Amino acid sequence: MFIRLDGEGPIYRQIYRQVRDAILAGQLPPGSRLPATRPLARKLGVARITVIQAYEQLDAEGYLDSRRGAGTRVAAALEGLLEARFTGHDAPIPRLSSLARYAADNRPGRPVGRNTPILDWDFQYGRPAVSREMLSDWRRSLRQAAISPRIGYPDPMGEPDLRESLAAHLREHRGLLADPARIMVVSGTQQALDLIGRCILNPGDGVVLEEPQYQGTRHAFSAIGARLLGLPVDGDGLRTATLPDDPGHYEAPIKLACVTPSHQFPLGGVLPVSRRLALLQWASRQDAWIIEDDYDSDYRHEGGTLQSLYSLDRSRRVIYIGTFSKVLFPGLRLGYLVLPSTWVEPMRQLKWLNDRGSPALEQRALAELFRSGAFRRHLERNARQLSERREALVAALREHFGQAVEILGARAGMHLVARWPDHPPEQSTALIQTAAKHGIGIYATSPYYLHSHPTSLELLLGYATLEPEQIREGIKRLKKLWSVLH
Incomplete structure (x- = not known):
């Protein structure tokens, strides 16, 4: 038996590794006799106790049989089993569940037109x-939160201090009265949607979505087998007159409607109170629930703060979702839900089953950010900055494209949609690809449509990370490319 000491780790571990690998490779078949410890120690130039340690470890793991008077042999129990060990070939393909197949077929990729670097x-x-x-x-x-960290499992509903801070923030900025006991901290909007879907949806149940809509909503509910109904939006958000009002028309009930009433994503409409009330009445008639995805209403550039749909709800059918991905940074992976009282216990159990609760350290750090006033200062600073950048983008589009472009959804948030009614949507592909070659990243709205597609060329333009001068220069260069292509 050839053993080469490789110098990696203690000597007995080197011997152990060499013998083990030889057995697994079939070089030492079951029943093979190993050298006695004394001659092997002399051959390797090591102490006998070192070889004994290696053999004892192999024996303890079942690789060897050591019997007094019979020597040390490779375990006979391994006969016929070594062929099934890992050989370096690809593992067999598993028979995936329907959920895993859906996830594989819809794995997240970079948005259309997104380029790296x-x-x-x-x-x-x-x-x-x-x-x-x-x-x-x-x-x-974070340093303050780490002084006395919570080392046990967190409350699945979230850290009490953070939920108290969130309740105060929602009361001040959204006019939303929320009991901290009904606020649940989650790992972002995507987990919020997933938990809601798992709480009440069975395969085949109906979900009303805006058309177009946030892709993550579509995937969260499709993955668990829901039937999606995309209803059209206009400049005022979801067209509530198109809500299906005949439950007998479908084999399974419509249980959810997911809307972005304060800044429709991506087209930017704001749902007027007449439509909000109509939506709430529809939910009561249908015994359905409404998800209010309030993803970026902390940033409002025109007019005052809008009353949330949740605040109008008297039948307690609205589930409110908020996120810190747009206010702080996406890597934080924290968001929250405001739940109807009857949802608290089932959602608590689902959250516990899912991940035992979101990380406590980050939650406590976020609560400290609220307590110290740093969160409010950051929000105010960002709101001023975003308003300046939004104004620069609107002005640049008007300067270079004039009345040929329609600007949608610019009253709030971190993006707007530029639409050219006289140009077909098919032209967006060439424009996006050419722009990327010249250092300009622009994005089509077409991936956000479920059953239909835009009727003209539309671009979704974010402006949060660009300085006003960069915005002006980028649109100026885009106009030059536009002139060449069109």
Whole structure:
């Protein structure tokens, strides 16, 4: 038996590794006799006790049989089993569940037109501006939270201090009266949607979505077998007159409607109170529930704060979702739900089953950010900055494209949609590809449509991470490319 000491780790582990690998490779078949410890120690130039340690470890793991008077042999129990060990070939393909097959077929990729590395003038949506001041405040909050960390499992509903802070924030900024006991902290909007779907949806149940809509909503509910109904939106958001009002028309009930009433994603309409009330009445008639995805209403550039749909609800059928991905940074992976009282216990159990609760340290740091006033300062600073950048983008589009472009959804948030009614949507592909070659990142709205498609050329333009001068230069260069292509 050839053993080569490789110098990696203690000598007895080197011997152990060499013998074990030889057995697994078939070089030492079951029943093979190993050298006695004394001659092997002399051959390797090591102490006998070192070889004994290696043999004892192999014996303890079942690789060897050691019997007094019979020597040490490779375990006979391994006969016929070594062929099934890992050989370096690909593992067999598993028979995936329907959920895993859906996830594989719809794995997240980069948005249409997104390029890496980041382009010089990248109008990518979803990346918030992260200032040095905010990062400094966050590090300080983390240090404070780590002074006396919670080392047990967190409450599945979330840290009490954070839920108290969220209740105060929602009361001040959204006019939403929420009992902290009904606020659940989750790992972002995607987990919120997944938990809601798992709570009440069975395969085949209906879910009403806006058309177009946030792709993550579509995937969360499709993955568990829901039937999706995409209803059209206009400049005022969801067209509630198109809500299906005949439950007998479908084999399974419609249990959910998911809307973005304060800033429809991606087209930006704001749902007027008449439609909000109509939606609430529809939910009561249908015995359905409404998800209010309030993803970016902390940033409002025109007019005052809008009353949430949740605040109008008297029948307690609205589930409110908020996120910190747009206010702080996506890597934080924290969001929250405001639940109807009857949802608290089933959702608590689902959250516990899913991940035992979101990380407590980050929650406590976020609560400290609220307590110290740093969160409010960051929000105000970002709101001013975003308003300046939004104004720069609107002005640049008007300067270079004039009345040929329609600007949608610019009153709030971190993005707007630019639409050219006289150009077909098919032209967006060539424009996006050409722009990327010239360092400009622009994005089509077409991936956000479920059953239909845009009727003209539409671009979703984010502006959070670009300085006003970069915005102006990017649109100026886009106009030059436009003139060449069109």
